Amino acid sequence: MSVRAELSVPEGVITPGEALTVHLRVWNESRIVDAYRLCLIGPPAGWPDAGPDLGQLPVYPGNHEKINIPISVPRDGAIAPGPLTFAVRVASVEDPAAVAVPEGDVQVGEFHDAEIEPDRRRVGGALWSSNLVVVENTGNATATVRLRVAPEAEDAPLKVSLRRSRLVLGPGERARVSLMTRVSNPMFTGTAVNWPVVVRVEQEHAEPVSASFTHRQRPLLPKAALKVLIAAVTALVAFAVLWISPVGGRKPEADTESAKGPSQVEAVQEEQRKEADAKGQEEEKAEQEKKARESAGALKKRPFQESLVADTKAGRPVAEYAVPKGYRLAIKSVQLTAGGPPTAFLFLRAAGVQLASVGVNSVKDVTVPPTLSPKENEKLTLELDCPAPPSGPPASAGPSAPPTPPTAPTTCTATALIVGELIPLTGPNAEEIKAADPKPDPKPEPKP
Structure with a gap:
């Protein structure tokens, strides 16, 4: 069994700090329903906003599926300008030896900082x-x-x-x-x-x-020298007054006019006021620096991409993801892919609110209300309802009809690729949303 895959990269130069979306197409040229594990290879796999695991992609026989892979190029001086080669490893779940590794080049531009x-x-x-x-x-x-x-x-x-x-x-x-x-x-x-x-x-x-x-x-x-100088001048003036003061019973008369200007007490009070103003400015500056340090240590926004994979054959009919502590999740897009019998259904929920309930053969992308934003420890859940095949003779057959041989268990697979942004609940990077509870979609009645 061979695997055919093709990687398409948009043309143009991308500056570090920006993002681009590459497209991957996978063809199923076998005769059975197969799923393919996707893994990013190259420098983008080590970038904080990416990660190597891209989840699984189910494909029906004779068909092909397309998946969008968002890549955010970090604003890092270690990323040199020029072509940057990366690849995606596509491996069959049914036949692990069937692997394809399409490659692509991203043109990285210069940035100055x-x-x-x-x-x-x-x-x-x-x-x-x-x-x-x-x-x-x-x-x-x-x-x-x-x-x-x-x-x-x-x-x-x-x-x-x-x-x-x-x-x-x-x-x-x-x-x-x-x-x-x-x-x-x-x-x-x-x-x-x-x-x-x-x-x-x-x-x-x-x-x-x-x-x-x-x-x-x-x-x-300095102040100390100024105080010594004032004390010396005061002592000299007092000595001069005593030296020239008259001796006898006549009333002393002032020979000179007193100098106009602030008294020594007023000068000291003015100095104390200036010192208090300077101290207040220093305390205000220290408070501003403290707030800046607290803001630097606060939680920051992070791009989000997660694949929820449910597979009854692997014993995982339910896949879950819990929002990390201190964040809420703003969901931007949801891409659904699934495979299984016509009677199988999948259910997608976020924070207890049902976003989609649809047959696996009628999957479609989900539009998420902007007011729905799961908070810390709340879960995204993908659940499969894959009924077992009927067993025993048909109802129309008589008692003497031979028994129908047992059929193989039904296999259902579903993948939900969720893209969005993790936003802090508190701190300078938090954002407010209007509280509104969207009405959940009713669960459809299973087809007979």
Whole structure:
């Protein structure tokens, strides 16, 4: 017994991060109903959104069946541009030695991307500071990148310069670039001020990326030295007042006019207010960084593809799949294939709701209501109702009619290829759906 299969790949170039659908046709050139195990071979079999097992495909004698295989090319710099060869192994269930391996080529295109990370998130100094930034080419082709750096605030008293502003990096290559921050308007006294500095990476055919760090401008005269200086000046003024004060009974008269301006208490209160404002800004920034880390660790959306295979001959009249914890399943399409006698039926359910109940010889694709979305631990179920063949003499035969020889057990097979998307129930990637329960299809009466 030979197996005939053909793999059709769409023309054109696909950029990593995109998806395409290839088509597989399988012919049954034997005289019996057969099913074929499908297995993906090559790099796509190891990609997170694919997987090697494609399930089974039943085909009637003298007919052929077509199946769509979605493939998502990951956005990974390790995938080089150019032709990428893969294949599908098609093996007969009835005759395991009958195997066909059609091949196909996918043209992978170039994509450009980069990442930048400062060596230190905070630097400080009264007059200058230095830092390093690490630039990495995360695309799959050689790229020329340009670096630009500037303070985030236009009125910041900083001048920032880069040692190198243009880099040529191969795929996966990294480079370290030093930069210098100089203070153009130093502070002699007061409270330290934080100035954000933004480093930006620009390249052709890609969106710019940026990262930031903080330069903390400190005063030239620290608080401790300022307090000592104020105490010394106060003591000197007190000594001078005592030295020049008159001795005798006459009323002393002021020889000089007191200086106008805020008192020492008001100056200290102003400094305390500035310190409280700076502390509040730092706490708010820490809270924002905490929320960003929590968002990075949240569950993400995942493409979904699963084949439910029910086979009475293999002792599996029921096939099930449970939605993983923390997710709900948004079903996009359902493809049904089946084989068996005219009296056999298949039933497809999702979260207890019946999506299809149809004879195995009248299978059709199923349209799933958008409001039906099974949640964690809820199941997708494919069930076969394959009646046994009648035994004994016909009712019309007389008592003397010879007994009818027993017939072989009935074999039924069914496959449901379900394609959709796993969406987190909670977190920043969750999506709301309108609660609505579709009416289940009534179970048809079995044919006599």
